[in-house]
Amino acid sequence: MVDSPQQASPASPVVVPIRSLGPGHRDRIAAHLLALDADDRYLRFGYLATDEQIERYVAGLDFDRDDIFGVYNRKLELIAMAHLAFSSDAQHSSCGEFGVSVLKKARGRGYGSRLFERAVIHARNEGVDLMFIHALTENRAMLKIATNAGATLERAGSETDAYLRLPPATLDSRMSEMVEEQVARTDYRLKSQAHSFRQFLSGLQDVRRGVREGRHKSGQ
Numbered sequence: 001m002v003d004s005p006q007q008a009s010p011a012s013p014v015v016v017p018i019r020s021l022g023p024g025h026r027d028r029i030a031a032h033l034l035a036l037d038a039d040d041r042y043l044r045f046g047y048l049a050t051d052e053q054i055e056r057y058v059a060g061l062d063f064d065r066d067d068i069f070g071v072y073n074r075k076l077e078l079i080a081m082a083h084l085a086f087s088s089d090a091q092h093s094s095c096g097e098f099g100v101s102v103l104k105k106a107r108g109r110g111y112g113s114r115l116f117e118r119a120v121i122h123a124r125n126e127g128v129d130l131m132f133i134h135a136l137t138e139n140r141a142m143l144k145i146a147t148n149a150g151a152t153l154e155r156a157g158s159e160t161d162a163y164l165r166l167p168p169a170t171l172d173s174r175m176s177e178m179v180e181e182q183v184a185r186t187d188y189r190l191k192s193q194a195h196s197f198r199q200f201l202s203g204l205q206d207v208r209r210g211v212r213e214g215r216h217k218s219g220q
Contacts, residue, residue, distance in 0.1 A: 016114045019184030020122075021068040021081070029068065030058040032078040035103060043139045044101045046159075069118050071111050074191055079106035082115035084123060096128040100142065116145050121177050125169045133162040 021029065033044075033054045041049045049057070061068065065088065071080040080102040087095045098119050102111050123131055133151065135142040137160045146153065146162035154161045 017184040017187035018069050018118045021070045028078045079103045080111035084119045095130045096123045097132045124166050124173050129166050131164040
């Protein structure tokens with residue numbers, strides 16, 4: 001089945017801080033993917049990925065070539081992430097492939113769609129004019145994201161390929177990405193500070209609890 005192509009849908013009005021991830025986030029990326037259950041691993045990778053296969057995938061991420069985007073909660077847990085892979089073939093340098101995963105507890109909030117929108121803006125600004133998604137036909141969530149964006153879908157049995165033509169970069173698309181990345185970095189910094197402070201308070205409470213217990217024992 002082939003659906004007719006359309007232009008990408010407008011950005012969602014929901015503000016979701018999405019930041020680009022570098023090598024320093026590799027451990028959290030691994031933790032995120034390892035937290036996926038068997039069904040989610042199958043849909044994300046197209047096969048039932050083992051822990052070892054996921055660890056090799058994370059170790060092999062090329063942050064110089066590809067781009068990884070993520071959504072963190074207040075506990076600095078990576079609850080949603082996307083991988084925008086660029087072709088290493090010079091003849092297909094204007095193509096990009098999108099993959100996404102969202103933890104079960106964070107679903108229903110539009111994170112997958114927002115990550116796709118973020119990837120589309122970045123891909124446009126990098127000169128990509130064709131976004132590609134390869135997914136299992138049963139992966140309705142992924143195909144819904146592609147369909148809502150106006151992608152062309154080509155189904156072949158258990159697999160579906162989606163193609164989305166991207167318009168050229170504009171001043172607005174470049175400024176939008178700069179602002180969104182700055183907002184996301186600020187959000188991450190604040191969450192990191194709050195997380196560290198909560199850990200400090202927790203440690204302080206443990207110390208106080210130990211002091212009280214020591215006094216109690218000495219008074220017996």
